[in-house]
Amino acid sequence: MNKKVSLLLILLLWLTVGCDLASSFNQAISEESTPIPAESGTAVATSTAAPQTTPDIAIPTSPVTQTRPTLRVWLPPEIALATDEGAAVLNAQLAAYRSNHPYLDLIVEQKGVGGQSGILNYLRTGRAVAPDILPDLIAIPTDQLSLALSEELIYPLGNLVDTSLLEDLYPSALNLVLKDNQLGGYPFVxxxxxxxxxxxETVTNTIPNRWEPFIAQPNSFVFPANGLAGGTLGLQFYLAAGGTLTNEAGQVALQVEPLATALQQLFIAENDGFILDQSSNYSTFQESWQLFQAGTANVALTNSEQYLRLRDANGAYQVTAVPGLDRSLNPLVTGWAWAISTSDPTRRELAAELLNTLIDSNNLGDWCYASKYLPSRQAALAFWPEDDAYLPFASDQLSRASAMPVSSTSNIMTVLNNAVFDVITLTKTPQVAAEEAVAALQQ
Incomplete structure (x- = not known):
């Protein structure tokens, strides 16, 4: 009798602990899970038993019999909800895919990309606890591909994407996803x-493609000098001056002279009053745009996403490339990529089929235009309205663009951000700022 009571107590204790563990894990996971809202009556997350809210990750207590194949997709809000119109286009494309695949349950969930609640971290922790509810296809920033591949959180595309779709990519887009001669994902934005x-209306002279005559014009220029945008502008000048990002030993390094040359351009423009003093207060394009929109500055540094979202309907805000040392600076781009996150061959095929549908030139072109993003494919850009004045400029700049050579969080960008800020605030000369930046990387 005592043995039976003891056995019963042990069983009850085991069940209690198991439930507590499952409850704790469910709560942590479900906090960041948000389904994409339906537009125009079309649901994005679709399955025969799909609830109205994102399902929790739970530890299964009994075997589950799958009667239909399921394809799970995780999207960050930057893609799923870039704009209201973009969300509607994406919903329509997913609904059409579901209609053409009635045998398949398509479940799309919204996840962030950074920190403990980011997609990659969920992939790390979820595999040991609830692998059955992890995604088959994800969208992540291209600078996360290398880490995801090295940890086997995603898998190389191999031959799952037709060669013609790779050949149609802008060169910078392809370079963003080639990791150790492997295709880590397919860039779509x-x-x-x-x-x-x-x-x-206020800038009447043609803006030259060289920096020196540009800053001699009677205009006022604003840009976010206290952050990544400032450091990136410094990097563009540095590369144009012949600078490299590694030394002879292959170590990360900067060179003093080309960096001093790059910083000198900004120092002179600030010292002569061409760059507004307020630039050093801003760290984002959103902040500096307000000064431009208010008319305090009549020229501003911006990027494609912001311009497409905020350009005026009357067409007064025109665009041109950033002037450089001898010619306009080459743009540096990053992006977003689709990546396959399942090792199961059957599910990989399903994920690849949806991926190929979404990157179809018509689908990608429509979604990018609605979402105010530049597409990675030349054929997709061709689907934009021909009367859009931004189209020929975007096409030219995308053809000239290079892949961002370093991560936004790298040590190189940190020291460049600081160096640009120091010369814009006139607290250091270009030579001193360059020497300190080079030394900082060697520590």
């Missing part, structure tokens, strides 16, 4: 392409 915007 290019971001961060910087250029100038100016008020054509």
């Amino acid at each position: 290019l971001t961060g392409l910087t250029h100038l915007t100016y008020n054509s």
